Amino acid sequence: MxxxxxxxxxxxxxxxxxxxxxxxxxxxxxxxxxxxxxxxxxxxxxxxxxxxxxxxxxxxxxxxxxxxxxxxxDPAVYAFWRSVTEYNEKLVELVRTVPLTIDEWRHQRELYRSGDRTDTLALGFAFFYLNRTNRSGVLRGGVIGGLTQEGNYKIDARFNRQTLSERLMALGDLSDRITVSDxxxxxxxxxxxxxxxxxxxxxxxxxxxxxxxxxxxxxxxxxxxxxxxxxxxxxxxxxxxxxxxxxxxxxxxxxxxxxxxxxxxxxxxxxxxxxxxxxxxxxxxxxxxxxxxxxx
Ligand SMILES: C[S@@+](CC[C@H](N)C(=O)[O-])C[C@H]1O[C@@H](n2cnc3c(N)ncnc32)[C@H](O)[C@@H]1O
CATH class of the missing domain: 3.40.50.150 (Vaccinia Virus protein VP39)
Structure with missing residues (x-):
C-alpha cells in the first residue's frame, strides 16, 4: 500500500x-x-x-x-446547520445571551432529547449548546466540570461567546453559498x-x-x-x-x-x-x- x-x-x-x-x-x-x-x-x-x-x-x-x-x-446536526443559514441572527442572539448554568444545560438536554424537528432553531441550538458544553463535544458525554462544577474547567470553558458569534456571523454572510440537507x-x-x-x-x-x-x-x-x-x-x-x-x-x-x-x-x-x-x-x-x- x-x-x-x-x-x-x-x-x-x-x-x-x-x-x-x-x-x-x-x-x-x-x-x-x-x-x-x-x-x-x-x-x-x-x-x-x-x-x-x-x-x-x-x-x-x-x-x-x-x-x-x-x-x-442526524436531525440535530442538520437542524444546527439550517439554523446557521436560515436563522443566523436569532442563533447569534442565543449564543450571546444564553445562561451557562447547569439548569440551562439540563433544559437544553431535554430539548435535544425530545428531538422535536418542528422547531429547527430550538433543536439546532440545543445541539450546539451541548456540543460546546459537554466533555469533548460528545453528546452523550457529561457537562464539562461535572454537575457540581468542581472540576478545573467549568461549563463555559469552550463557550467563548465572542469567538462563536463571529464564526456564526461569518457563515451567515455566506449563507447563500451553503446548501444544507439531511x-x-x-x-x-x-x-x-x-x-x-x-x-x-x-x-x-x-x-x-x-x-x-x-x-x-x-x-x-x-x-x-x-x-x-x-x-x-x-x-x-x-x-x-x-x-x-x-x-x-x-x-x-x-x-x-x-x-x-x-x-x-x-x-x-x-x-x-x-x-x-x-x-x-x-x-x-x-x-x-x-x-x-x-x-x-
Ligand atoms: C465522521 S463524522 C464526520 C466528521 C466531519 N468530517 C468533521 O470534520 O467534523 C460522520 C458524520 O456522518 C453522519 N452520518 C451518519 N450516518 C449518515 C448517513 N447515512 N448519511 C449521512 N450522514 C450520516 C453522522 O451524523 C456524523 O456527523
Missing part, C-alpha cells in the same frame, strides 16, 4: 463553530491543493457526512470554493457525482468508533452499501477517510488506498490510524505531491 507524507501548502485555523470528535479541519489545506491540481473551475465542495464540516468551512471562508454542500443525516450520504454522492466542478470529501462513521460517537450507527451493511455507490460513480472527484479495518480493506481493495501522516498537525504527529481512499484523479494528485518513495 502507498504511504503519503502530507505537507499542504496552506494551513487554516479552526473556523467551524462545532467541536467534532475526529474533526477534519486539518485537511482543509489538502483540499485547497487538490482543487488547484485538479484545475476545478468554480469548485463546489461537498461533504455527504458533514458533521462539523471543519474543512469545508475553511475552504468557503477563504474563497477557495464557490459553494459548500453540508449534508448530515439525506442519506449515498443519495448526495449520487446526486453530485456527474458534476465536473465538484470535489467530494466522504468521511463516514468509522467501523470501530462509529456507533459510539454518532447518533446514527453505521453497520457493516451500511459500509457495504456505501462502497457499492462509490463503485458506481466513475469519473467523480472524491477523497474518503476511513479507519483501518479488514472490512474496509476488502470493500476498497480495487481503489487507491494509502496510510498518511500530516506533517503540520501538532495534535496528530506521525501516521494517523486512518486510510485515505481516492478516485483515480485525486489519487494521482496525492501521489504526485506527497508519496513517500519506497526505501531501497
Amino acid at each position: 502507498e504511504s503519503l507524507s502530507i505537507r499542504a501548502s496552506r494551513r487554516y485555523g479552526t473556523l467551524s463553530p462545532l467541536r467534532y470528535p475526529g474533526g477534519k479541519a486539518a485537511l482543509a489545506g489538502v483540499f485547497a491543493d487538490l482543487v488547484d491540481d485538479l484545475g476545478l473551475d468554480n469548485p463546489v465542495y461537498v461533504e455527504p457526512y458533514a458533521g462539523g464540516a471543519g474543512a469545508g468551512i475553511a475552504l468557503l471562508r477563504q474563497g477557495l470554493v464557490r459553494r459548500l454542500v453540508i449534508n448530515d443525516y 439525506l442519506d450520504g449515498r443519495t448526495v454522492i449520487r446526486a453530485y457525482a456527474q458534476d465536473p466542478s465538484v470535489l467530494m470529501y466522504i468521511d463516514p462513521p468509522y467501523v470501530q468508533a462509529g456507533s459510539r460517537l454518532y447518533l446514527n450507527a453505521f453497520d457493516a451493511r451500511d459500509h457495504e452499501a456505501l462502497a457499492r455507490i462509490i463503485d458506481e460513480v466513475d469519473g467523480a472527484h472524491w477523497l474518503m477517510t476511513y479507519d483501518v479495518a479488514p472490512l474496509i480493506e476488502k470493500l476498497y481493495a480495487h481503489h487507491f488506498r494509502s496510510r498518511y501522516e500530516l506533517n503540520y498537525s501538532a495534535r496528530h504527529p506521525g501516521f494517523t490510524d486512518e486510510l485515505m481512499i481516492a478516485s483515480p484523479d485525486v489519487a494521482q494528485a496525492l501521489v504526485t505531491r506527497w508519496r513517500i518513495p519506497e526505501a531501497g
